[in-house]
Amino acid sequence: MKKRILSGMRPTGRLHLGHYFGVLQNWVALQEDYDCFFMVADWHALTSEWKNAGAITANIRENAADWIAAGVDPEKSTVFVQSAVPEHAELALVLSCITPLGWLERVPTYKEAQQQLAEKGVDNYAFLGYPVLQAADILLYKGNVVPVGEDQLPHLELTREIVRRFHSTFACELFPEPAAKLTPTPRLMGLDGRRMSKSFGNTIDLSEELPSAEKKVKAMFTDPNRKKRSDPGNPQICNVFSFHGMLNSKERHAKIETDCRTAQIGCVECKAELAGRMLDWLRPIQERRAELLAEPGKLDRILEAGTARARQVAAQTMKEVREAVFKSR
Numbered sequence: 001m002k003k004r005i006l007s008g009m010r011p012t013g014r015l016h017l018g019h020y021f022g023v024l025q026n027w028v029a030l031q032e033d034y035d036c037f038f039m040v041a042d043w044h045a046l047t048s049e050w051k052n053a054g055a056i057t058a059n060i061r062e063n064a065a066d067w068i069a070a071g072v073d074p075e076k077s078t079v080f081v082q083s084a085v086p087e088h089a090e091l092a093l094v095l096s097c098i099t100p101l102g103w104l105e106r107v108p109t110y111k112e113a114q115q116q117l118a119e120k121g122v123d124n125y126a127f128l129g130y131p132v133l134q135a136a137d138i139l140l141y142k143g144n145v146v147p148v149g150e151d152q153l154p155h156l157e158l159t160r161e162i163v164r165r166f167h168s169t170f171a172c173e174l175f176p177e178p179a180a181k182l183t184p185t186p187r188l189m190g191l192d193g194r195r196m197s198k199s200f201g202n203t204i205d206l207s208e209e210l211p212s213a214e215k216k217v218k219a220m221f222t223d224p225n226r227k228k229r230s231d232p233g234n235p236q237i238c239n240v241f242s243f244h245g246m247l248n249s250k251e252r253h254a255k256i257e258t259d260c261r262t263a264q265i266g267c268v269e270c271k272a273e274l275a276g277r278m279l280d281w282l283r284p285i286q287e288r289r290a291e292l293l294a295e296p297g298k299l300d301r302i303l304e305a306g307t308a309r310a311r312q313v314a315a316q317t318m319k320e321v322r323e324a325v326f327k328s329r
């Protein structure tokens with residue numbers, strides 16, 4: 001039997017290249033070897049976006065369409081919406097009873113995120129309890145493995161601590177202690193060299209109009225020391241070069257490096273090539289997206305089927321949780 005994976009994404013905006021190379025690419029690979037549950041984490045989004053909750057709803061379908069267009073296959077993976085499975089909230093409540101406040105206050109990313117998102121009003125109870133909801137997400141499906149980047153390891157360790165406390169408190173062995181699957185998350189910087197983020201306005205979205213994507217690539221900064229075409233460049237400090245690494249073959253990437261260092265290629269030409277690669281890469285994703293959305297109700301049916309499957313598993317787990325906690329059904 002395949003091991004089970006639970007992973008999710010907060011529907012807080014349009015998905016961009018950073019989401020693809022940081023998360024979606026891994027999901028597409030993982031679904032071949034694991035029983036994957038991929039969740040549109042709208043309740044997680046609500047913990048910080050509660051002032052603008054309507055936008056979350058609009059993003060749910062947009063994000064799910066991008067996932068499928070990018071290669072997540074609903075025939076292989078269970079794709080569902082978190083809030084359509086109320087057992088997430090129920091299990092989170094049970095787990096919150098056995099989770100000491102100190103464990104949550106110690107999560108290294110909490111204080112930092114609270115400062116970064118201060119204007120959103122994240123001094124709320126739900127934002128502090130975010131890792132408990134995350135634990136509920138994983139445990140509801142008895143996930144064996146969770147794909148994480150290094151920065152999320154403390155969150156997963158907290159889930160493992162909650163599992164141990166649940167078992168010792170209620171004298172049972174209900175959940176596997178989920179293991180981390182460290183996934184390669186290549187750092188794709190935004191068009192301006194900062195972290196790619198909607199809030200910096202430096203993204204290329206998966207659904208970006210192609211002429212707009214082309215224009216953005218052609219306006220990217222390059223090695224600032226390369227003043228003339230005949231100056232040798234340093235690709236290691238050029239973001240265009242990193243993008244080539246994501247979209248081109250290893251051989252072509254290596255050749256661009258050599259040609260840049262020896263001034264065999266100019267920046268205008270180099271960016272034009274990247275723009276061409278970018279459009280060739282985006283086009284099939286956007287065609288699959290258009291095809292999916294052109295058939296009325298298809299995406300909704302996919303989400304409904306995924307949610308029904310998720311609910312079946314979640315309902316069984318909650319039955320076992322109630323038996324363990326209350327010694328009754």
Ligand code: SF4
Nearest residue numbers: 223233238260267270
């Ligand atoms: S030639 Fe390409 S890699 Fe080199 S500095 Fe110009 S844009 Fe960057």
